[in-house]
Amino acid sequence: MSVPGRGGLLLVPNALDLGTEPVDIQQVLPLGVLQCAARMEHWLAEDARSTRAFLKRVHAVVPLQRPLQAIDIRELPRPPKGGGAGHAAPGDPLWRELLAPALAGKDVGLISEAGLPAVADPGAAAVAAAHALGIVVVPLPGASSLLLALAASGLNGQSFAFVGYLPQDAIQRSARLKELQALSRRTAQTQLLIETPYRNATLLKALLEQLAEETRLSVSCGLSLPSGWTRTDRIAEWRRRPTQMPERVPAVFAFLAD
Amino acid sequence: MSVPGRGGLLLVPNALDLGTEPVDIQQVLPLGVLQCAARMEHWLAEDARSTRAFLKRVHAVVPLQRPLQAIDIRELPRPPKGGGAGHAAPGDPLWRELLAPALAGKDVGLISEAGLPAVADPGAAAVAAAHALGIVVVPLPGASSLLLALAASGLNGQSFAFVGYLPQDAIQRSARLKELQALSRRTAQTQLLIETPYRNATLLKALLEQLAEETRLSVSCGLSLPSGWTRTDRIAEWRRRPTQMPERVPAVFAFLAD
Numbered sequence: 429m430s431v432p433g434r435g436g437l438l439l440v441p442n443a444l445d446l447g448t449e450p451v452d453i454q455q456v457l458p459l460g461v462l463q464c465a466a467r468m469e470h471w472l473a474e475d476a477r478s479t480r481a482f483l484k485r486v487h488a489v490v491p492l493q494r495p496l497q498a499i500d501i502r503e504l505p506r507p508p509k510g511g512g513a514g515h516a517a518p519g520d521p522l523w524r525e526l527l528a529p530a531l532a533g534k535d536v537g538l539i540s541e542a543g544l545p546a547v548a549d550p551g552a553a554a555v556a557a558a559h560a561l562g563i564v565v566v567p568l569p570g571a572s573s574l575l576l577a578l579a580a581s582g583l584n585g586q587s588f589a590f591v592g593y594l595p596q597d598a599i600q601r602s603a604r605l606k607e608l609q610a611l612s613r614r615t616a617q618t619q620l621l622i623e624t625p626y627r628n629a630t631l632l633k634a635l636l637e638q639l640a641e642e643t644r645l646s647v648s649c650g651l652s653l654p655s656g657w658t659r660t661d662r663i664a665e666w667r668r669r670p671t672q673m674p675e676r677v678p679a680v681f682a683f684l685a686d
Numbered sequence: 687m688s689v690p691g692r693g694g695l696l697l698v699p700n701a702l703d704l705g706t707e708p709v710d711i712q713q714v715l716p717l718g719v720l721q722c723a724a725r726m727e728h729w730l731a732e733d734a735r736s737t738r739a740f741l742k743r744v745h746a747v748v749p750l751q752r753p754l755q756a757i758d759i760r761e762l763p764r765p766p767k768g769g770g771a772g773h774a775a776p777g778d779p780l781w782r783e784l785l786a787p788a789l790a791g792k793d794v795g796l797i798s799e800a801g802l803p804a805v806a807d808p809g810a811a812a813v814a815a816a817h818a819l820g821i822v823v824v825p826l827p828g829a830s831s832l833l834l835a836l837a838a839s840g841l842n843g844q845s846f847a848f849v850g851y852l853p854q855d856a857i858q859r860s861a862r863l864k865e866l867q868a869l870s871r872r873t874a875q876t877q878l879l880i881e882t883p884y885r886n887a888t889l890l891k892a893l894l895e896q897l898a899e900e901t902r903l904s905v906s907c908g909l910s911l912p913s914g915w916t917r918t919d920r921i922a923e924w925r926r927r928p929t930q931m932p933e934r935v936p937a938v939f940a941f942l943a944d
Contacts, residue, residue, distance in 0.1 A: 439837050444827065455718030456827045460710075518840075546837040548844055555840030559918040567838040569702065569714045569829035569910050576825040579697050579804040582776075582813030586806055589847035589875070617847070652827050660817040 435533040437472075437558040439545050440465055441570020442482055444652045446542050448676060453485040456652050461568045466490040469499055470529040470536045472554055476501040479539055502526050504550055516553055523557035530563045542678070544572045548592065548622065573651045574620055577680035580658040581618070581646030584684055588618035594631065605638040612643075613685035621681045629673040631681060636670070639663045642686050647671070649679040693791040695730075695816040697803050698723055699828020700740055702910045704800050704936060711743040714910050719826045724748040727757055728787040728794045730812055734759040737797055760784050762808055774811055781815035788821045800936070802830045806848065806880065831909045832878055835938030838916040839876070839904030842942055846876035852889065863896045870901075871943035879939045887931040889939060894928070897921045900944050905929070907937040 443456050454462065465486045473479040479501050483492060492499070504526075505516050516522050530536045538545045538554055544567070545551035558565050574590055591608060594601045608619045623631040628649075635645055641664040650656035659671055673679065701714050712720065723744045731737040737759050741750060750757070762784075763774050774780050788794045796803045796812055802825070803809035816823050832848055849866060852859045866877045881889040886907075893903055899922040908914035917929055931937065 439834075441829075452718075454716065456716050458712065458714050458716050460713030544833055544837045546840065546843045547833055551837075552840055552843040555838065556918070557840075559840050565838050565840070565916050565918075566914075567834040567906075567909065567916070569834065571699075571827035571829065572833040575802055575805055575830040575833050576697075576827065579802045579809075580813065580823050580825040582804065582810050582815075582817050582823070585804045585810040586850050587848065590845065592844050648825075651825065656824075658823050658825070660814070660823075 434564060435530045436535055436564035436566050437527065437530055437555065438464060438468070438535050438537050439555070439565065439567040440537045440539045441544050441568060442540055442542050443485070444542050444571060444573050444678070446678060447478065447481060449653050449655065450485070451652065451654070454489050456571070458569055461570060462486050462490045464568060465537060467493045468535055468537045469494060470534055471499065471501045472504060472526060472536055472538045473501055474504055474541055474550060476503055478541055482539065500529070504554060518553070518556040518560035520557070523554070524561065526554070527558060527561060527563060530558065531561065542573065544570060547572050548574065548590065571652065573678065573680055576651045577646070577648035577658070577682055578618065578620060580648050581660050581682045583618040583644060583646055583660070583682055584616055585618070587616060588620060590620040592621070593623060594621060594634070601634055602638050605634065609639055609643060609683070609685045612683065616684070618682055618684045623679070623681070625676050625678055628679045629675070632673050635681065635683065636663060636666050639683060640685060644684050644686070646682040647679055649674065650677045651680070692822060693788045694793055694822035694824050695785065695788055695813065696722060696726070696793050696795050697813070697823065697825040698795045698797045699802050699826060700798055700800050701743070702800050702829060702831050702936070705736065705739060706934060707911050707913065708743070709910065709912070712747050714829070716827055719828060720744050720748045722826060723795060725751045726793050726795045727752060728792055729757065729759040730762060730784060730794055730796045731759055732762055732799055732808060734761055736799055740797065758787070762812060776811070776814040776818035778815070781812070782819065784812070785816060785819060785821060788816065789819065800831065802828060805830050806832065806850065829910065831936065831938055834909045835904070835906035835916070835940055836876065836878060838906050839918050839940045841876040841902060841904055841918070841940055842874055843876070845874060846878060848878040850879070851881060852879060852892070859892055860896050863892065867897055867901060867941070867943045870941065874942070876940055876942045881937070881939070883934050883936055886937045887933070890931050893939065893941065894921060894924050897941060898943060902942050902944070904940040905937055907932060908935045909938070
């Protein structure tokens with residue numbers, strides 16, 4: 429899975445627990461990934477501090493090849509408010525600097541706060557830049573909470589879309605939900621959404637209010653944690669028997685309209 | 687990650703290599719998953735033979751708790767020609783029989799030919815049935831080739847759709863591609879597609895002919911294999927410098943229209 433001597437951008441999956449209620453990392457990541465992480469000297473990350481925390485967890489299973497202080501961790505440029513990838517296009521000279529070790533024949537690890545990098549996070553710009561610079565990109569196998577939630581939902585896994593966050597404004601959110609439900613009904617496409625954990629209860633409330641009675645809704649909470657759970661039911665049943673959302677636990681929402 | 691004493695449907699990720707050029711399974715699956723697989727006595731699978739092959743690979747790392755011949759592997763009902771989930775609805779008595787061990791308090795493992803069960807495979811019907819029967823569903827962490835390909839593409843990972851297979855008829859395929867490209871352009875949504883390996887070259891040819899010059903196309907071939915690769919380029923560049931698709935290696939295709 430590595431590219432010895434050539435230098436590549438290795439996409440390193442992280443655990444899904446975000447450090448809360450942390451599980452033994454070998455329970456959730458393949459040994460091959462831990463070995464690879466333990467030997468890499470260069471990293472690109474959303475956050476250097478949490479990457480050091482990740483490397484400490486790796487070290488407990490596979491000792492790091494050099495001391496943590498000697499490992500080079502560079503932070504990705506922050507995306508502008510409101511998202512968008514326009515802040516640092518693949519041709520931006522910044523990327524040549526951030527990816528310099530890979531251009532010099534060394535592996536660089538790209539890591540996210542949870543799950544796969546470059547999925548629902550700012551890492552995709554780094555991957556696009558690597559392709560533009562002719563750097564080999566190697567995704568290491570690991571879980572994405574989005575697809576674990578989809579699998580656990582029992583909803584249509586042959587056609588699905590991840591639509592990110594809903595608008596926070598109630599009127600816009602309601603309009604967007606109606607639109608997604610109509611799309612789901614027309615195309616039998618499962619719709620996947622996320623929210624920041626402290627707003628999960630608000631999102632669930634909106635889903636229960638706005639979606640149709642027969643629409644099936646699945647919520648996966650705390651994926652890979654011992655306390656994790658998935659519930660799939662029609663909206664009518666959710667309304668009859670609501671579930672309390674925990675406040676600090678990441679969740680993924682999926683729905684399919686019949 | 688398990689549900690001791692209660693009985694659940696555990697979604698067990700498989701390797702991505704489909705047995706061709708098989709890699710050491712601990713390089714690609716977490717130890718926690720292998721330990722869980724090694725102790726389970728009941729399985730639901732697309733194919734019993736390949737499930738036994740999987741269990742042999744597990745056994746080489748974590749010895750199975752009982753002999754392979756004593757492990758109960760039940761095959762999922764075959765979906766009808768043309769797909770659709772209508773063949774065995776969640777309420778079908780067949781599921782009560784197939785999931786009987788879980789109803790009796792034992793764990794049942796659901797496994798796919800590659801990657802996550804219930805994603806782009808017939809397993810979702812079993813998961814829906816488990817929810818309908820009140821059986822706890824637990825997805826174990828593992829890779830999906832779809833999301834590894836998305837991560838490796840560098841295309842938009844904040845909004846994406848998996849659209850499955852394109853129609854085989856050339857006219858219908860062309861119309862569908864035009865529709866997906868227009869959707870991608872309008873909504874900045876990455877479109878993910880798959881094809882059976884022996885038709886990958888035909889699909890690539892169609893994509894190069896039908897998509898617009900500036901559309902970015904990414905192909906990931908042989909994910910998690912030492913020989914695997916990902917290429918992302920604009921269609922114009924793919925046309926100038928085509929890549930030969932290997933014949934028997936699974937691939938994932940992703941595109942994003944600007």
